[in-house]
Amino acid sequence: MTGDQPPRPLAVGDVVAVYSEALGAWTASQVTGIDASAKCAAVLELDWSGPEPSAAANLGNVQPLRLTHHSWGGTLSHCNHAWVLPRSFRVIGSLAPLVTEPSYAYASVWGRGEQLARQRHWDSGSREDWNAPYxxxxxxxxxxxxxxxxxxxxxxxxxxxxxxxxxxxxxxxxxxxxxxxxxxxxxxxxxxxxxxxxxxxxxxxxxxxxxxxxxxxxxxxxxxxxxxxxxxxxxxxxxxxxxxxxxxxxxxxxxxxxxxxxxxxxxxxxxNATNPLRDWDGREHIPRTGYRKAAAQYKATRDAFLAEVTGGEHHGNIAEIGRAFGAALNALDSRLHFIETVEREELFDALDFLVDEVQTAAGRDLTAARTALIEGVDSIRDW
Missing domain, CATH: 3.80.10 (Leucine-rich repeat, LRR (right-handed beta-alpha superhelix))
Known part of the structure; x- marks a missing residue:
């Protein structure tokens, strides 16, 4: 095994088979591409299930699985996965690739017939979601x-x-x-x-x-x-x-x-027991400096909010605390460019966590204070 080859031998055109708990039978997929730089394999699920196949020829005139259930609209079940072929999969031969266009979808788990089970459930006329009984x-x-x-x-x-x-x-x-x-x-x-x-x-x-x-x-x-x-x-x-x-x-x-x-x-x-941004520590696209400064700003915001609520709860002052938080994160993101959709939602979740924590400590409803804090952030943020 070398760094530019999958850990288990795998090549474009290979047909792999695996037992599917969803189908109670074997199913198959085809490798349509390998990206050594990303260590990914593009895998096309096939519209086939049956007894354990010994060779690709056993599959007959096999076709790609097209998904029409729910809102898929005929999309191929074609996805990129980590190129480690799971040990329960067997290469049973090779066929000319059934599709040549690349896939732009990614998933961590290789398909084991779940999409085929959903499609057959749909094709039977049922419009209820298919749920695996196991x-x-x-x-x-x-x-x-x-x-x-x-x-x-x-x-x-x-x-x-x-x-x-x-x-x-x-x-x-x-x-x-x-x-x-x-x-x-x-x-x-x-x-x-x-x-x-x-x-x-x-x-x-x-x-x-x-x-x-x-x-x-x-x-x-x-x-x-x-x-x-x-x-x-x-x-x-x-x-x-x-x-x-x-x-x-x-x-x-x-x-x-x-x-x-x-x-x-x-x-x-x-x-970090009370740090709602702790998941940022080590996240791939968040620089360590960005995490440390964001966590410090969160703590400063929490302390200021707690002091204001304890001292009288002036909503104008709370809104200013929110603006200071938003401005600090603006400055961080303008330099480091790490606040994406997920991080934006997590920042608002962190503010909710902050208010909930202080509300519990104060023993009273802080709905108006929460609104003032969020409005302050929204008035200035550009993330």
Whole structure:
């Protein structure tokens, strides 16, 4: 393997097959392009499913999958993915590329028949959304409810849990022993007994975001979860991140997509517990200077707002606090050019967080103060 070749051998025209839980059968795709500089493969999903094929010729007169469900309007199911061919996919031969135009769409996960299942559901005449019967998405609070554990866990293979404050992985594994994909996210939440995830023998994909409490000994181990082909971690303890990278990096060449970022030391977690802009720290297009100064301006704005509310809540003064915040971010962005649509929304979310925090501390409604603060920002911002 060299740096200009995919970790698993892959070439334009290759047809790859994978078992689809969505279809209860095998499905196939074709590689239509490879971009070595971006380490991406353009992949065209095919309008085919059936028993496991041994060769591309078994597919018959195969056609590209065109999506007409909902508002797709006949668009090809053609997308760029990371060029690591997941280990559950097999190259079964090669055909002349069915399309030659490039794809401008990007997705992290290779398609495993979900779009074909949606299209067939639509073609059957149903206009209701197709929902995978084996997938469950819920909050941590819903997961803890007795009815969720007792009535919904049977048959669940894909589990997504968000809003985690604290979650016991040992209990999760006991409740959902057949998981193939697991996604867990929180807001500086805590995972306990994370090593128990090694007791999910069918696991193929693990995503963890903004959760802590794990250490190096909690790392997934290939000998326990040999089918894993996606490990995505973002906002996790530094030693857990380092152990995961070291353990799984040698398996990339066997078809494991590995993305570990946002490794945080305990000191960072403690310092940023009340910083709603903490996700900017390390974000690819945000310079470190931009993050530090934005976080400092947020803290100054919070302190000024708290002092004003405590001292009498003069809305003219609060509007001026908002204008100062907007002007400071204007100056930062004019030099560093990092505030895009997502960051703009996050800045307003941060101001909402600020007001909510102060409102809780003050013990009274601050709706008018919130309005004055936002109007002050809007009166001057150019981001």
């Amino acid at each position: 997938a469950l998405t819920c909050t941590a609070q819903e997961l803890a409810a007795e009815h969720t554990r007792s009535t919904l866990r049977a048959g669940v293979k894909h589990l997504t849990v968000h809003g985690i404050t604290r979650l016991d992985c040992a209990r999760l594994v006991a409740d959902f022993p057949d998981l193939t994909r697991l996604s867990l996210s929180g807001n500086l939440g805590t995972l306990t007994s994370a090593a128990a995830l090694n007791r999910l023998p069918l696991l193929q994909g693990l995503t963890i975001r903004e959760l802590f409490g794990m250490d190096a000994s909690d790392c997934l181990l290939p000998r326990h979860v040999p089918g894993v082909e996606e490990v995505w971690l973002d906002g996790i303890p530094a030693d857990y991140a380092a152990a995961t990278r070291k353990t799984w990096r040698p398996h990339v060449r066997h078809g494991v997509q590995l993305d570990v970022r946002g490794a945080r030391k305990p000191e960072w977690v403690a310092a």
